[in-house]
Amino acid sequence: MPEHGWLNDPNGLIWLNGRYHAFFQHNPAAPVWDDIHWGHASSIDLVHWRREPIALAPGPDGPDADGCWSGSAVSGPDGPVILYTGRSGASESICLAHGDPTLRSWHKDAANPVLTPPPALALSDFRDPRAWHDGSEWRMVVGAGRIDGSGVVLLFRSSDLRRWELLGPVLHGRVSSLVGSSEGAATQGGEVWECPDLFMLDGHDVLIYSVTPDQAATRYASGSLEKGGLRVGRSGHLDFGRYFYAAQTFMDAAGRRLVMGWIREGRSVQAQRAAGWSGLLSLPREMSVAGDGRVLVRPIPELAALRTSGSRTDITGIIPGEVRTISPAIGPAWEARLLFRPGNYSRLDLELAASADGREATLVSWDVARRSLSVDRSRASLDPDTDRDTQMARPEGTLGEEVELHIFVDGSVIEIFVAGVSLTSRIYPTLGGSRLNLAVHGGDVGPVSLELWRLSPGHEPD
Numbered sequence: 001m002p003e004h005g006w007l008n009d010p011n012g013l014i015w016l017n018g019r020y021h022a023f024f025q026h027n028p029a030a031p032v033w034d035d036i037h038w039g040h041a042s043s044i045d046l047v048h049w050r051r052e053p054i055a056l057a058p059g060p061d062g063p064d065a066d067g068c069w070s071g072s073a074v075s076g077p078d079g080p081v082i083l084y085t086g087r088s089g090a091s092e093s094i095c096l097a098h099g100d101p102t103l104r105s106w107h108k109d110a111a112n113p114v115l116t117p118p119p120a121l122a123l124s125d126f127r128d129p130r131a132w133h134d135g136s137e138w139r140m141v142v143g144a145g146r147i148d149g150s151g152v153v154l155l156f157r158s159s160d161l162r163r164w165e166l167l168g169p170v171l172h173g174r175v176s177s178l179v180g181s182s183e184g185a186a187t188q189g190g191e192v193w194e195c196p197d198l199f200m201l202d203g204h205d206v207l208i209y210s211v212t213p214d215q216a217a218t219r220y221a222s223g224s225l226e227k228g229g230l231r232v233g234r235s236g237h238l239d240f241g242r243y244f245y246a247a248q249t250f251m252d253a254a255g256r257r258l259v260m261g262w263i264r265e266g267r268s269v270q271a272q273r274a275a276g277w278s279g280l281l282s283l284p285r286e287m288s289v290a291g292d293g294r295v296l297v298r299p300i301p302e303l304a305a306l307r308t309s310g311s312r313t314d315i316t317g318i319i320p321g322e323v324r325t326i327s328p329a330i331g332p333a334w335e336a337r338l339l340f341r342p343g344n345y346s347r348l349d350l351e352l353a354a355s356a357d358g359r360e361a362t363l364v365s366w367d368v369a370r371r372s373l374s375v376d377r378s379r380a381s382l383d384p385d386t387d388r389d390t391q392m393a394r395p396e397g398t399l400g401e402e403v404e405l406h407i408f409v410d411g412s413v414i415e416i417f418v419a420g421v422s423l424t425s426r427i428y429p430t431l432g433g434s435r436l437n438l439a440v441h442g443g444d445v446g447p448v449s450l451e452l453w454r455l456s457p458g459h460e461p462d
């Protein structure tokens, strides 16, 4: 999270010179989206992070006078290079900045902007360059919207990061028409497909992109990249729930494809102002692609380094109607792994952040018949200005004999992983309760195996 002020998209995620770097959209002056800078944090192990000086600030007369919007970082021939979106008035263009080996000090390229929207494409928006080297030349995807209201991701190539040639669209359309209206975003206005990323993983070409208006979803499409664009075999959500947005991937030191996203707030603007900060980055998640093209995520195993004290219990004999307290006060930051068999019961509930008097509780439930996860926030907070809708995730594919819910809670943030899908949520309890309860409905549940850990803060020691 930012020390103070506003944070949105992760930018320029890169492993370079022995450290991981996470830049992010940042307004240091206030917890509102305005006057966007690039903030910066770095880490050796992806778990313990230290704050770094602000990397980029809007230039008074430049193409980024109204903000240094999202982009990526590469290891260029002469050192680190940031490719970012310059925003000036309503114009968006691609700009470069060059860094020193610590990635702490950056100077903007005198030739900025290096690329403006190709006029023939009739675009309304053009931003969020994501560049990489494919072994012989530079490639870059840029997110865009068309004047006709559809979203599009464009692919470019370059030999020097400065002169870019358009190869064509990777994918375009409207999410509602691509996936059917029940799953898609509300698309009254035109769509813009923001923060694209394109890579090969487990033999599949994978595109991820974030769909606005309403910053509704981060989506993936997997298939094979051909001359005319991505031939899509499979598409879906990269996370369920609307709090995980503008995700960007990167390759770690061991060659894994990791992804982080912006976790947004679920409380009022006034509450964000009162808190002094808004927005944070998700836990790093490792991606893989199943044989059928589904993109799967799981928390990186390195997160185990945050565990301080732990226990493993087999909880037995819970009967319908009983609410079993399994921890009276776990504290604000914890991790749990719950393992159980679906049976002749209908639902298993884990109540978290529950107050002793039961007035506040968030219900994480597994529905046996639907094979779906839900997060019911109707009692999560007595504060009426917090989000309280129920979120759902339904993993596809075979689940195996046991269901494993892997849950990370850190204050107001919940990240849940089940069978390769994730659901990110926010809660703002007012009573300070951190009781954990277990309940079952509609039948008896067999033993539930629970591993529970308290987590320490992820600050890098000085």
Ligand code: DQQ
Binding pocket: 008, 009, 025, 036, 069, 070, 071, 085, 127, 128, 194, 195, 215, 245, 246
């Ligand atoms: N946020 C950035 C844009 C991007 C959007 C501006 C996504 O570059 O398209 O802060 O959240």
